Amino acid sequence: MSTETADRRELASVSEPLDTVLSPEPVEMRAVVLREPGRPVATETVLLAPPRRGEVLVRVVAAGVCHSDVHLADGRLGGGRWPMVLGHEGAGVVQAVGEDVTEVAPGDHVAFCFVPACGACPACRAGRRTLCETAARNGVAGMLMDGSSRLRGLDGSVLQHGLMVACFAEYAVVPAAGAVRLPAAIPLWQAALLGCGVVTGIGAVNRAALRVGASVCVIGCGGVGLQVIAGARLAGAGTIIAVDTDPDKLELALRRGATHAVPAGSGSGSTDVVGEVLAVSGGGVEHAFEVVGSPVTIRQAWDVLRPGGTATVVGLAPVGVEVSLPAIEFLAEKTITGSYYGSTDVHAALGQLVQLVVDGRLDVSDVVSYLIGLDDVEAALERLRRGQGARSVIVIDEALAGVVA
Ligand SMILES: [Zn+2]
Ligand SMILES: [Zn+2]
DSSP: OOOOOOOHHHHHHTOTTHHHHHSSSOEEEEEEEEOSTTSOOEEEEEEEOOOOTTEEEEEEEEEEEOHHHHHHHTTTTOSSOOSEEOOOEEEEEEEEEOTTOOSOOTTOEEEEOSOOOOSOSHHHHTTOGGGOHHHHHHHHHTOOTTSOOSEEOTTSOEEEEGGGTOOSBSEEEEEGGGEEEEOTTSOHHHHTTIIIIIHHHHHHHHHTTOOTTOOEEEEOOSTTHHHHHHHHHHTTOSOEEEEESOHHHHHHHHHTTOSEEEEOOOSTTOOOHHHHHHHHHTSOEEEEEEOSOOHHHHHHHHHTEEEEEEEEEOSOOOTTOOOOOOGGGGGGTOEEEEOSGGGSOHHHHHHHHHHHHHTTSSOOGGGEEEEEOGGGHHHHHHHHHTTOSSEEEEESOHHHHTOOO
16 A cells, blocks of 8 residues: 655646636535435535635545444434535545635645634633534534535535535535645545544543553444544553454454453343453553443443543434433542543644654554445445444545555
């Protein structure tokens, strides 16, 4: 596998659509549209308007299919979130920029960031940029930062932008803060994973302030959980216990630095996950990470803690899900908290993580189980529903993505 992406000279030769997309007219492109929950998502021809002030147009090269896309497609993140062009984890090449954009320029390789922090709201001013209130409001509404959409169906009806990115498409218009410049040394099909799975997983380890030698349990070893394991290993964790229902994912977890694998199952005869983790860890772990988003696994993350331990919930639970905990155990000074999108300044974090990838200290490619096309997204969502395999990455342009057969 080559580690070189196309350089700027090669990019110039494939930038033909530049003139077209700079026109004031919307352009037609192919995109994966969620029309309504319960109906398979499908590729459609849609219209994309040019970037406005403070926005950039990105030619999408690769995009990761994340479990949050399943929740959106299944209508489990609340009503009113369709019709929508899906996709919030991806990478590409900047094609054009709107007025007042200085952060990136045409030809730059970028990863998408789905919380383009405004810098001005109370959360941003407090340094909690992934909790940006303006970005949250517009992201949930499926709009860009000015509250409007650049996406239309061919009939002229408005389409939402999936988490302000909408990168299951040939092009995306995003706020400038939603495109993070990357060194060309990282292949774009790997860079595609940075903006959700990698930053979310490794950022959660930072949020937990892990100390060298700490004992860790990671429940859920999909695209994000595997990054939590990589982060725990980089942070110097001692015991790292991986829990998942899928033996293949447990195998990947062991390869990424987990020291123990505990198979979870359902139905009679299944493993007693909590008992097993308590036995392996000699009475509980200092840090548990829940990367599934279900009440059962959140409760397990709590139950595997030793006194004084912290459970960090990274998994996205559908709207309306509640969790109950044995309140007496607060006497044991256990902590439970959440981590959203790495709880960090995503631009700064991505810069550091990219360097780790380029230096060969963080392998992101091994979490990719499937390279697929835009038309294969529904099948990828179905695999995620079944808990089968780790990441599927959509590759729109193999040469630009750095994929070598
Ligand atoms: Zn995601
Ligand atoms: Zn803000």
